[in-house]
Amino acid sequence: MIIAAILAPSVGSAEIYRWVDEAGRVHFSDRWNQGSEKVSTAPKTDADAPAPALPQPDSPDVEFLGPYSALDIIAPAANETLTQQDAGLPVSLMVNPSLMEGHQMAILLDEAPLTVASGATQFRLTGTALGSHRLQVRVTGENGSVVAQSAPRRFHVRKPDEPGQLR
Template sequence: MTIRALLFLALVPGTALHAEIYRWVDADGQVHFSDRRMQGAERTGIPTAATRAPNPPAATPPEADEAAFLGPYTAFEIVAPGANETLTQDKSDLAVSLILDPPLLEGHRVEAVLNGVAVPLANAATQFRLSGASFGSHRLQVQIRDADGDLIARTALQSVHLRQTQAPQEPQEPGLLR
């Protein structure tokens, strides 16, 4: 009796690999699968570990990506300063203008991310000024978070360069060094 049970159990997994599965679509457009042949059914195979497509890679969390992520918005991007733009100015403040459509949804808040540091914004304006940005190169992104702090949308990450206006220099006479 034990030998028959072991033999039976040894054969069962193998039979599943060779089972025939039939697929058909009924009059309502519903797809059906069965191990019994039905009128109009086509034979399909059972995917095995060797033939099964690998699981798709896990989606990268939005925070790990530098690309834009619109979420529920049809448009969300930084229009000024432009990507990789060099601004020459007296102050190191950075004026930012956005396109956001539809307007900020209830419960959502805007924050700027300058060089990886989040800067919450007091109002939901699409134009604001980041003060205290030093002269030099920066990486800028704007994000929208919900009331729980979860990321809802973000602009593409872009570089911007702030250069200080230089005072005019006195003309020098040729050959004279000071």
């Protein structure tokens, strides 16, 4: 019994060698042989396993929530026509839960990214040209990959009415 306890640590730290003979058979031994290579006996940990691939959106035109329960554009409404204003066009977003650590949010206006200051969900777009536009929210992870995105939203911008003009 005492001998087994003394030998147990040496068995756990024994080196194992692997080689293939002339007939193609694989052999293992605790002794080195010519042409053998040392085999790692360290137990694998979760740190050794590759990180699982995060799902990605199938298309840039579909909603993909990823780790969020909600990611949406509240304003402007779908196909809403807004009047161009000096103060800018109001935009309101919903992100639930709030932006996660390491994630960055960007607004895509006609496919061009506009960075949103510190995950703000209320702001104004300035300098927006007259006509139809496409707006989308995209959240990226630390490595720059898309982790969530809203469905695109179309809206329209027109000139303000002239004084006395009827609509």
